[in-house]
Amino acid sequence: MGILRKTKNLETILDIFRQSNEALSANLLFERLHERMNRSTVYRLLERLEDDGILHSFASMDNVKFYALRQDCISSGDVHSHPHFQCTTCNQVVCLEQEVVFPTLNRMRIEEAQIFLKGQCNSCLSQ
């Protein structure tokens, strides 16, 4: 379906994503909202925002779904995908700019690609 009504909850969640450019899981969002929004509502809003192409999602290495604002990247022909990065020190998850293009492989048709990187972010490295 998608978003049909501009509710207070919707704006609250969008504001959180707009205020920092990190990726967030439903639980991280729930914490930032100081638990003032129902857990189901958080999950449902994330789903609707993704359906509408406002957010995109990916799985972290510990099997948690993260969401981030979708940058307008148009995929045409080959499968495009940008990597996601999680800092092992501060735990922040971010989208990386650099697009990766996957060529048509051997004997299989690639339709979707996900690259997840872990390591130390810039600010944690310089501490």
Add this chain to the structure above:
Amino acid sequence: MGILRKTKNLETILDIFRQSNEALSANLLFERLHERMNRSTVYRLLERLEDDGILHSFASMDNVKFYALRQDCISSGDVHSHPHFQCTTCNQVVCLEQEVVFPTLNRMRIEEAQIFLKGQCNSCLSQ
């Protein structure tokens, strides 16, 4: 810790991995065992086999942990990683041969990388 005793359960699970070269989740394994092994035991054996470097693991796009036999690939210096692929038709998950090397990026230290691809496998394409 790791494996200290060669039990029947251990051999059963290893046999399943050796008999086909696909990657399996704890639940898929549990099903193949016709539920004749305790669920906790399956999880614990997978963990121990990974600790011992016999299996390696990765997250699928739907947040499920998969395990597969570790091919002897020695990572030195840069971060090495091979992609994993899931067929959207038959759902099989496999390790892909082709290694991907991640160079030291911009302003962050990459320590671990995971590439997950989805699409149609060879045998499903030719049906």
Add this chain to the structure above:
DNA sequence: CAACTAATGCGACTATGTTGCAATAATAAA
């Protein structure tokens, strides 16, 4: 065989995410 203790089964528990349903609140129509 006996002693030691890793491994197992069981049940309870946690974490993440989903769903049905009645109440609420955006939005459209009057």
Add this chain to the structure above:
DNA sequence: TTTATTATTGCAACATAGTCGCATTAGTTG
């Protein structure tokens, strides 16, 4: 503005993936 319509919400119950404590079982060692 008021009313009608229905998307959205909160709540509780559920689903699925995975973890943990503890008593029992079974490899391993001597």
